[in-house]
Amino acid sequence: MRAWRHADTYDPRRGRVATWLLTIARNVAIDATRVRRMEPLDPDVVASRLGAVDPASAPDDRIRRAVAELPVEQRRALFLAVYLGRTGREIAELESVPLGTVKTRIRAAMLKLHASLETSDDV
16 A cells, blocks of 8 residues: 555666565565564563573573673663564663664674673683
């Protein structure tokens, strides 16, 4: 329906019809996913619930410990991005901080996890 309604916006100089239609379909899928998203739980609450998961299916304990050692702000940003699939902008709005701060927190968390896990592999 969206392609039909906006057919006059198609410009053959900018790409093929298939590409234009796939872009429309992708955008509709993203919109639908965002509408259906539940409000995220507090990452600390979800993390505590993960402890009740069957050990056979639980993540590696080294990863769990490494994540637990992260500063709270970094852990929350990483959790919202990785586990809940939130965008940087969404996290910035949820946490009431600038987008750049969110990006810095996620990057710092990833670097700390990498360093921590590399060190634990050497032991």
